[in-house]
Amino acid sequence: MKTADPELMRAINRFHVLDTIRRAGAISRVEIGERTQLSATTISAITASLLDDELITPHHEGDIRAENGGNRGRPRVMLTLNASAARVVGARIATNGLVFVVTDFQGDILARLTLPVRVDGLPLPVFGDLVEDGVRRCVLDAGLGLADVTSVALAVPGIVEHGSGRVRSSALFRDPDVPLAGFIAERLGVAAIVESHANAAAMAQHWFGRARDCDDFVLVSVEDTLGLGVMHGGQLFRGARELSLDLGHMMMGVSTAQSQRLADIAGEKAILDGEHADLRLREAMRVGRGMSHVRRLLAEGDDGFAAAASRAGEALGIAIANLAGLFAPPRVILVGSSLALGRGLVEPLQASFERVLTGPLREVTQIVIDEAGDELWARGAAAVALSELYGSPWSTTGPALRDGPLL
Template sequence: MKTADPELMRAINRFHVLDTIRRAGSISRVEIGERTQLSATTISAITAALLDDELITPHHEGGLRSDSNGNRGRPRVMLTLNASAARVVGAKIATNRLVFVVTDFQGDILAHLTLPVRVDRLPLPVVADLVEDGVRRCVLDAGLALADIHTVALAVPGVVEHGSGRVRSSPVFRDVDVPLATYIAERLGIATIAESDANAMAMAQHWFGRARDCDDFVLVSMEEGLGLGVMHGGQLFRGARELSLDLGHMMMGVSTVQSERLSDIASERAILDGEHADLRLREAMRVGRGMNHVQRLLAEGDDGFTATASRAGEALGIAIANLVGLFAPPRVILVGSSLALGRSLLDPLQASFERALSAPLREVSQIIIDEAGDELWARGAAAVALSELYGSPWSTTGPALRSTL
């Protein structure tokens, strides 16, 4: 029988201990054991190393304690994260904006910055210039120097190979197979991670949002594309070669005459495509605000967009029913700019979902709508970076660096 890699098991255990302390805010070693099911010996060894590396700090709670026999003992020792142990930058790269945050070791935001710019019209070197400038500005706004930052994590729509930091395809870039993490790391001299924006938002929901109490859920991102994040046992699920998942690739019909992917029907790009008589919409699309203008048109009773939104909602409802059939998650969280379509999208989605779902699964999953702002997406990218630091071995030289080659 093949045994588990000892360093992998240590990394997993380190992560769970640190994440448990982060969630609790302040917790004893006994309580860590109760929540993680790790042995007292393992917890003692891990917390001793974390204390040596100044990743956690101890403090005493209460005065002297007495047991049932009247024997007096020391005050209970509680453990908390050392928020200043590390700082990371998280960024969301969208087609029409760049959003940055700097966070401390527990994920609290120290500074944030938004740059409104049409990224998808720019060549890669220019995009890299903007990302570098945004990181440097946001770090400066946090009162820090670039040398104080341990990791930069970039969230991008599309298919991202997390391990290598390559963006296999994205509506943001003209090219395919972009070595984004390596490109930015060479400019900044800082370890850099590339992640899909859907996975980053799944982390944000698990750490800070609507799934803080849930280790198993599915997230559907409805923006330029249709991203998918799957959280299982508190960990992101990734495919072969650590590829991110893309719901837009799901086939909605195959025949000798025609086949359609979900993205051809329900992505923001599909909804906005086509000839539109409204000149204001054309201008709004040019500056990346098309969906907001469509929202106004729907409020004015534009029947053309009502039909488009309804068709997109029906297709999404079927796709989500398929996800529930595959994963049976207790929660399905919907996020993204397409939520601006409101009931025109969501009512057909809900009706289609209920029709497509088989009877045994109808009470399994709750659909949650979260109109999360850009800052949470960037904070999710920061959480991706922090989760890797939590599992890394630390020493006087800091955390083990991740290769982006």
């Protein structure tokens, strides 16, 4: 029988202990055991190592006394994260702007920065200049220098190969297969990570948002690209070679002649496609605010986009019902710019979802709509970086990250 890799098991157990402490704020070793189901010996060894590495700190809480009020007992030792143990930068990179956050070791924001500048189609060196400038400015705003930053994580649209740090395809770049993590790491001299928008959003929801109480859920980002994030057992699920998932390639239809990709029905471009007489809409589309402008038009009684929004919502509802049939998640969270269409998109989506979903799953899966701002996505990228630090062995020189573009 093949046994588990002991190093991998140690990393997994270490992650779960640190993540349990982060969620609790302050927690005893006994409570960690109750929540993680790890043995007292394992928890004692892990927490001793974490204390040696100054990643957690002990706090004494009250005194335990005998029930009859007799002799003084030992104070209960509570463990908390050492927030200053590491700082990371998370960034959401979209075609119409960049959002940066600097966080401490427990994910609290120390500084934030938004650069509303169009970045799609730029030569890679120019793109790198913008990212480097944003990282440096945000780190400076946090009262830090780059030497104080452990890693930088970028969330980008498209298909990302997380393990190698390569962007396989994205609207950001003219060429496929961009070695972005290595490029940014060389520019900054700091370990770099690249993640998909959907995975960063899923991590943000799990750490800070609508799934803090849920270790198993599905997230769909409804934007120009239709991204998919799957969280299982508190960990992101990635495909072969750690590829991110893409819902937009799901085929809709019952025959070859009738089939279309979901993105061709429900992607932002599909909804906004065509020539528009409204000059303000054209300008809004240029700066990435097309959906917000369409929502305003719909509220004013302009139903020119109502049919496209309804068609997109219906297709998304069917696709999400298929996801529910595959994964039976307790929660499906929808995020992204297309939610600005409001009821015109959401009501057809929910109607088709309920119509297609089989009986037993109606009692299991709940759809949650969250029109979260870009900062939450950037914070999710930071959480991706932190989750890797949580599982890494540390020493007096810092985290021992895996080989590749992170170094």
